[in-house]
Amino acid sequence: MTSASTEALELKAKGNAAIASRDWKTAVDFYTQAIELDPNQALFYSNRAQAHIRMEAYGSAIEDAAKAIEIDPASVKAYYRRAISNVALLKYKEALKDFRTVCKKAPNDKDARLKMNECEKLIRKIDFLKAIEQSDPPSAAEGLDLDSIVVENEYDGVRLEKEMTQEFIDDMIERFKNGKTIHKKYAYQIILKAKEIFYAEPTMPEVTIPDGNKMTICGDTHGQYFDLLEIFRRNGFPAETHAYLFNGDFVDRGSWSTEIAFLLFSYKWLFPNNFYINRGNHETDDMNRVYGFEGECKAKYNERMFKLFSEAFSALPLATLVGSKYLVLHGGLFSDDKVNLDDIRKLNRHLKKQPGQEGLMMEMLWTDPQPDPGRRPSKRGVGQQFGPDVTKSFCERNGLEAIIRSHEVRMGGYEVEHDGRCITVFSAPNYVDTSGNKGAYINVGSDYKLEHNVFDAVEHPPIKAMAYAQNSLMSM
Incomplete structure (x- = not known):
């Protein structure tokens, strides 16, 4: 030898x-x-x-x-x-x-x-x-008469009427912590109302932060409900003066994805102009079938619930522009240098409900940064990778300080790359109970300075990640 x-x-x-x-x-x-x-x-x-x-x-x-x-x-x-x-x-x-x-x-x-x-x-x-498959299938809401659904007297949760309340959210948080679900009538209400709000939003909401207010930007939470609550405990719950932006991939893998989805959707209803959710590559049907969300919906509620969620996911915005300084989107930048913010503004996401394998929507949900200049096919096998020169050019052409994205585990919770122009934030600590990574979130004040915060995973009930996957294909 x-x-x-x-x-x-x-x-x-x-x-x-x-x-x-x-x-x-x-x-x-x-x-x-x-x-x-x-x-x-x-x-x-x-x-x-x-x-x-x-x-x-x-x-x-x-x-x-x-x-x-x-x-x-x-x-x-x-x-x-x-x-x-x-x-x-x-x-x-x-x-x-x-x-x-x-x-x-x-x-x-x-x-x-x-x-x-x-x-x-x-x-x-x-x-x-x-x-x-039908070219334009009827909505899962068709024939759903909420008024005819009776909430039984023995239901021990706070009642939800015509408007979302903080009291309902507080009670729901505790129910979920104790392993309970909400009544299916309320679940239907929350999804339908959130979908209505999402649908009316532009593909790229453009938000400002008033003096004295702040916004928190969170990355992937992937069904890790108890870690999401840790963010709120440490950083404050959503409020009129405290906006939140969740940058996709809040479902799949973790086994409390419905809990996170209902909580985020409820806050969107309560604070429609101060709570934002971008779509991630896991808010899609094909991923949900493999990585657990479909199975979880069926186990905790029913198949119709998953179909309604699917419709709401397809209505989610694809990016958020914060203070005209930061483009926040789940994946990253584009294969064409000519793409700019106006192209995102003009993108009609309602025409194509699933992102597919090519096009602007797919790239916004799937691409990743790389340290080397230029572009190359993604190590994921879907989409591409983009270098610091691509990020610099895009930011300069669009008057941006940086892009903020998620989509990838970072062992320290976040990473600043590409000379400060590309920031990755990932908010699922100890991802799928095995990765040992930190979680992170970013606070942004009215001066638009970024404050990175790192946190550790907290204990959760003894239910493994991927517990609701419909098959064993992704177990190793």
């Missing part, structure tokens, strides 16, 4: 140790160094694919798994990891091929067989839905 091969194995061992300590980025770095020294070891690529999966860099994981298979066609782990990555990208037919290969090569692998069967069922379901 050469000295280079020996050193490469040592680096692989360090990568494995980083994986064990959940330091995915360091693991990628060690495996990369090992590959540079010895590029013909399938295990190095397969292990790096695992680290990429943990970082949700599914496109990179697929590339590494494919390289591992090229070197060693018998690498069962590589087929498995490529399958998992394709599931995450909603490419179920590609995933099914690899699951079948795993089951053929490792017939006693019960987990792979379970995932293969789940993948087959999901493909049949999607094909069925496509077969019966």
Whole structure:
């Protein structure tokens, strides 16, 4: 064995140790160094694919798994990891091929067989839905007569009449903390009213912060209800003088997504001009089917509730312009340098309810920054990455100080990149109960200076993340 091969194995061992300590980025770095020294070891690529999966860099994981298979066609782990990555990208037919290969090569692998069967069922379901799909299906609210729904005398919560009240929200917060739901009549009311408000808003609301007021910008909360309450406990609840902006991905993965959605929607009803919600890539039907929100709606309420939420999600604005200084959007910037704020203003989001695989809406929900200049395909496998030169040009052309985005875990809760022009904020600490990251939120005063705040995850009831996913496909 050469000295280079020996050193490469040592680096692989360090990568494995980083994986064990959940330091995915360091693991990628060690495996990369090992590959540079010895590029013909399938295990190095397969292990790096695992680290990429943990970082949700599914496109990179697929590339590494494919390289591992090229070197060693018998690498069962590589087929498995490529399958998992394709599931995450909603490419179920590609995933099914690899699951079948795993089951053929490792017939006693019960987990792979379970995932293969789940993948087959999901493909049949999607094909069925496509077969019966209507070009303009009726709203799930059609035939829903709220006045005829009786709230039973034994319901022990505060009643909701024609207008949202702080009393109802306070009671709802406690109900959710105690594992209770709200009555389905009130749930329907909240979604329908929020959808009405969202629909009337522009694609990019433009807000100012009056003297003496402040706004808090939060990133992904991903169904982590108790961590959301920790933000409010530390930072203050929404009020007439304290606006909040939630920058997408408030559902999926975490197992209290309905609780977060109802709470945010209720605050939107109470403070329609002082509480803002942008759409994220997880406020979409295809993601909700895999990552738990659809299953949670059905488990806690019913299928109609999910369909109503879907309609409300499709009405959400795609960005918010704060003080003409900060563009806040979930993903990031565009593949075309000609795109400007007026293009966002003119975008009719109501024509296309789901973002698809291309176009401005998809890019606003999916893109990520990169340290290198220029653009390249995203490590996620969807969308693209943009460099500091792209951000600088966009900000200068549009008179912005920075863009504020979310969409990616940051171990410190937030990160300032691209010479201060690109800020990522992520508000789900210890993401999916495994990542060990901090959470963060940003306060903005009337002087439009940014104050970054970091916080730790708090305890929650013993319900695991992804508990309501309809299948086992994303469990590792």
